[in-house]
Structure formats: C-alpha cells, structure tokens
Amino acid sequence: MAKTITNYFEELRGTRVWRSVFRSGTGSSTLHRALAVQQNVFLHLFSTKVRTRMLSFSTTWYLGTLTFGTFLILVATGIPLMFYYHPSVPQAYADTKDLQFVVSSGLFLRNLHRWSAHAMVFLVFAHLFKVFYRGAYRPPREFNWVIGVILLLITLLLSYTGYLLPWDQLAFWAITVGSNIASAVPVMGNKVHFLMLGGNVVNANALLRFYVLHCMILPLVAILFVAVHFWRIRKDGGLYAHQSEPGRVAAEPVPAAAKGAQ
Amino acid sequence: MSEEKKNTPAEGGSGLGSQPGNEFDRRAFFVKLGLGSLSIAAAGTAAFSYQFLSPNVLYEPSPIVNAGKPENYAVDSVTMDVNAGIYLIHAQEGFFALSAVCTHLGCLTAWKPELGIIACPCHGSKFTRYGVKIEGPAPRPLPWLQTSISDEGDLMVDRSITIRPMQFVRV
Helix, strand or coil, X not given: CHHHHHHHHHHHHHCHHHHHHCCCCCCCCHHHHHHHHHCCCCHHHCCCCXXXXXXXXXXXXXXXXXXXXXXXXXXXXXXHHHCCCCCCHHHHHHHHHHHHHCCCCHHHHHHHHHHHHHHHHHHHHHHHHHHHHHCCCCCCCXXXXXXXXXXXXXXXXXXXXXXXXXXXXXXXXXXHHHHHXXXXXXXXXXXXXXXXXXXXXXXXXXXXXXXXXXXHHXXXXXXXXXXXXXXXXXXXXXXXXXXXXXXXXHCCCCCHHHHHHC | CHHHHCCCCCCCCCCCXXXXXXXXXXXXXXXXXXXXXXXXXXXXXXHHHHHHHCCCCCCCCCCEEEEECHHHCCCXXXXXXXXXXXXXXXXCCEEEXXXXXXXXXXXXXXXXXXXXXXXXXXXXXXXCCCCCEEECCCCCCCCEEEEEECCCCCEEEEEEEEECCCCCECC
C-alpha cells in the first residue's frame, strides 16, 4: 500500500504542472534535496543542510519553532475573528460577547486566539532564556539576538494592543494604566500618550488605533523581522552547536604544565 | 563643497566634461542634491505623519459638568459622579469638587464611606475627602476642580481647571 502511494507521488512529481511549479527536479539525490530547499521562496531562508543533532529536542526544546507555531495559530484565528468584530465603542464589547455566545465556533476561535497569545508570550520568554543560557547569543549570532529582542517587544506590543479590543472594564483600565505609564517618558511623554490614544482618554480613537496596530501594522512588522530572524540562522552558520564552536576550543582551561613554562 | 573634489581625478569619465575634474563634480553634486532632496522629503513625511496622527478635533465629553442643585447634597456628604470622574463634596465649610482620577496611573478611585477615605482599586493609593494623600503610590494629592454656581443655581464643575485646595463654594 505504501509502495503504491509512493508510486503515485513519484508520478505526480513527474507531471508537467508539478515540474512547472517545483523546478528543482524529481530526483532524490543530495543535490536535488538541497535545490528543493534553496529554490523554494519560503524554505530558502533556511539552510539546505542541518546537523541531525540540531533537530533533536534537547538542543533547542523547539522553543523558536513553537513560538512561530503560536504566531501562525494567532494569524489563522485572528483573521476569522475580524469578520465579526467592529472596532467601535458601541459595538466592540457586544461583538466580543456575540463571538462567545452567538457565532458558530466563535468561542473556540476566540479562546484559541487568547490562549495562543498567552502561550506565545510565554514561549518567547522561554526561547530567550534557552538561547541565553546556552550562550547561543554570542558572536557571530549577536545580531540575531538583537532581532530576537525586537521580536520580543513586538510580541508584547501585540499582546498589549489586543488587550484593549474586548472593550471591557479590564481592557479599559489596563490600557488607561499602560498609556499613563507611557506618559512618564521624559519631555515627550504626554505627546506619546496623546498620539498613542489619539486623544486624552481611552476612547473611540484609541480603540481604532489599537485595532489597526494589532491587526495590520504589528503583524506585518513581526513577519518582516521573523523572516530576517530565520534567514540569519543560516547566515550565522546554522543553529548553535555547543561542542563544534571554534570559540569553545579557545575557552578550554590552559594546562598547568603550560602555565609553568611561561 | 565642490572645491574639495577639484583635485580628485575623474575615474571612468566619459570625456564629455571640458576639464578632467568636472565629471566627478557633477556626479557629486547630483548625489548631494538627491540625498538632500530625500532628507527634506523624509523630514516632511515625518512632520506630515506627526500632524496626521494628532487629532485636531476631539469628540470627547465636555470638561464642564452640571452637578445639579446644591440642595441635593447633604452636609458632610461625598457624592461620586462615575461618568464624569469627579467627587462633589459638601463639607461644613461649603462645596468643592475633586477629580476622582488617581494621580498615579489614572484609575478611577472610589469613596469608602465606612472608612471615610478615597481609595484607588488599582494600586492601593489612599486619600482623605479633601484629596490629601494618605499613602502612595500616588505622587500627588487629588486635584481640586473649579466649582461655581450657574445662573440657574446649579453647581458647575470645570474638570479642565484645577484650583488650589481649600477654596470652598458657599451657597
């Protein structure tokens, strides 16, 4: 049975349509496999070859991949939620309630969106700590660490802007407090507060601004930086491997005999 | 600017310039012109964006609140208007209005009649009924708001004007 499916798949890969889409050819040689990665618009960000050890769970705990996974869930659940949600003061709270109690699968989508959001913040921090304690931030990966910090901030901003959208008491006061913290910035604090809310209090303008930031601007910026983050893994020589790093050898303690010879 | 470049020999020039240095000068000039124009355009875009994002008209509630007739407020009473975010207080000395917005991070405080204090639910700041801070984290006392009697005899509170404490309105 498995043989038959493989044969069908091989046949499919030989068709003219398939070959017009995937131009790396039908072979299964190392070259063809490398080309399949290298010539794919999404996969070409990654290395064509990866050490098997790097794919083991213990190396990374898959924290980066899991974070990206939650991001994909958030996009996939967030877009359907937008079909029922109006970012306006009279409707926002009622729409949130409708999503919970009236819309088919609305409760599921909203809960999945919310839990994934919590999970993403947790995973981003876990990823950061794992990278830090493995020492994987060190050269030549320091720039990717910086990209990672930017992605952490974008994640927190996505979380913060999404918090206002249900337009309940918790949302309103959390954003009131949060935006007042922003006005503590020296000199330009009040201007930042005013621009952020589009007014002096959390109101219709603030709701709309947070909605646009949450659904358009921040996700697009996140996707941009995620692409750079992935691409940099390849450019920095793949995932960090503890034993094979050149810096590791130099860091070995000098033997006592060598010290005495000095 | 262009004088510094005069000494630099033109490299790969097309030979159209009358002097060897001219071709390079022209290119440097256009590069500077282009970068300068882009800088001006970028500054203009920044200014445009800032102005665009700052609303010129705000559809926010009026700062002036009509608190009704003074007779509605018993002596030694603290009455909160939740929508306006103010306290109307009738003390022995007279009427006054306090902002109910906590000076810490902008939460709405609440009057606790059993304790006789104003307390903030967010981070636990406490104030007396005169707005004086009892304990933090609020950095300042609750501001006193300008209160007056309208021609119709109603108490009017202007939330946009704060006054020095202990200025009572007597009816």
